[in-house]
Amino acid sequence: MAGLSCGAKMLKFIMFVMNFLFWVIGGAMLGIGIWLAVDDDIGFLEDLIEDNPMDDPLWSAAVYTIIAIGAFVFLLGFLGCCGACTQNSCMLCAYQIIVSIVLVAEVVCVILMIVFKSDIGDGFEESMLDTVINKYEQPTQGSATAAQDEMQRDMKCCGAKEPEDYQKSAWYNITVNQQYKVPRSCCKGVEDTGNDNDYSDCNDEVGTSTSNILFNRGCTQQVKNWIDDNSIIFIAVVCSFIGLQILGLIFACCLKSSFDDLDGTV
The missing domain is CATH 1.10.287 (Helix Hairpins)
Known part of the structure; x- marks a missing residue:
C-alpha cells in the first residue's frame, strides 16, 4: 500500500x-x-x-x-x-460538518447584526437607561450599581444619554435633600480624594456643555464611540477567526x- x-x-x-x-x-x-x-x-x-x-x-x-x-x-x-x-475519515467528516455549520451561523449572525444594528443600539440604550433610573443604588442591585460605576469611571461618562438621567432616577429620590445630581463615579478624581467640596463642584456643573471635573457625556454614546474606534480590530479578529476556520x-x-x-x- x-x-x-x-x-x-x-x-x-x-x-x-x-x-x-x-x-x-x-x-x-x-x-x-x-x-x-x-x-x-x-x-x-x-x-x-x-x-x-x-x-x-x-x-x-x-x-x-x-x-x-x-x-x-x-x-x-x-x-x-x-x-x-x-487518519480517521469519519472524524474529519464530522469536523467538516461542524465547521460548515458554524461558518453559516457566523455569516447569518453578521448579516443580522448589520440589518438590526440600530435596533441593537436602541436596545442597549434602553437597558442602560433602565439601570440608571430603576436599579442604581437600589436594594439587591449591587452588581448593576457596581457595573455602572465601573463603566462611568473607565469610559469617562455619566448616565445613559446624559448626566441629567440621574435626576429622573430612584437614586436621586433617596439622596439627602436631593442635593446631589450625579453619583461620585461621574466626577473626575472625586472617589479617590473623597473631597466633598469637589463633589459639590462637580454637581454644580451638571447641565453645562464643558467641564473639567464632570464626565458630561452619556455612556451609551461613549460605548458606541469606543466600538467605532476599535472596529478595525474587531473586523481583523473576526476575519482571522473565519479565515482559520476556512x-x-x-x-x-x-x-x-x-x-x-x-x-x-x-
Missing part, C-alpha cells in the same frame, strides 16, 4: 498542530467556565457581586457562554486533532480525500 504524499503529510502536521491548539484553548475555557460556575467564593468578584455570583443573570449568562464556547472548541479541536493523527475546512477536505485514496490503494 502506498503512503501519504509529502504534501499530505505536511497538511496532516499543520492540521494536527492547529487543532491541538484549539483543543488546549477549548479545554482551558471549559475548565475556567466550570470553575466560575461552581465556586461560590470568587475573591475578585466580592466587590462587584453580592452573595452567589451565579445569581446575577448577566454574570451567569457570561459564564454559561464561556462553557458552551469552550466545549465546542474543545470538541472541534479533538475531532480535528485525532482525525488527522489517526483553512481548517480546506485542510480537512484535502486530508480526507488523501486518506480515502490511501484506503483504496492496494
Whole structure:
C-alpha cells in the first residue's frame, strides 16, 4: 500500500498542530467556565457581586457562554486533532460538518447584526437607561450599581444619554435633600480624594456643555464611540477567526480525500 504524499503529510502536521491548539484553548475555557460556575467564593468578584455570583443573570449568562464556547472548541479541536493523527475519515467528516455549520451561523449572525444594528443600539440604550433610573443604588442591585460605576469611571461618562438621567432616577429620590445630581463615579478624581467640596463642584456643573471635573457625556454614546474606534480590530479578529476556520475546512477536505485514496490503494 502506498503512503501519504509529502504534501499530505505536511497538511496532516499543520492540521494536527492547529487543532491541538484549539483543543488546549477549548479545554482551558471549559475548565475556567466550570470553575466560575461552581465556586461560590470568587475573591475578585466580592466587590462587584453580592452573595452567589451565579445569581446575577448577566454574570451567569457570561459564564454559561464561556462553557458552551469552550466545549465546542474543545470538541472541534479533538475531532480535528485525532482525525488527522489517526487518519480517521469519519472524524474529519464530522469536523467538516461542524465547521460548515458554524461558518453559516457566523455569516447569518453578521448579516443580522448589520440589518438590526440600530435596533441593537436602541436596545442597549434602553437597558442602560433602565439601570440608571430603576436599579442604581437600589436594594439587591449591587452588581448593576457596581457595573455602572465601573463603566462611568473607565469610559469617562455619566448616565445613559446624559448626566441629567440621574435626576429622573430612584437614586436621586433617596439622596439627602436631593442635593446631589450625579453619583461620585461621574466626577473626575472625586472617589479617590473623597473631597466633598469637589463633589459639590462637580454637581454644580451638571447641565453645562464643558467641564473639567464632570464626565458630561452619556455612556451609551461613549460605548458606541469606543466600538467605532476599535472596529478595525474587531473586523481583523473576526476575519482571522473565519479565515482559520476556512483553512481548517480546506485542510480537512484535502486530508480526507488523501486518506480515502490511501484506503483504496492496494
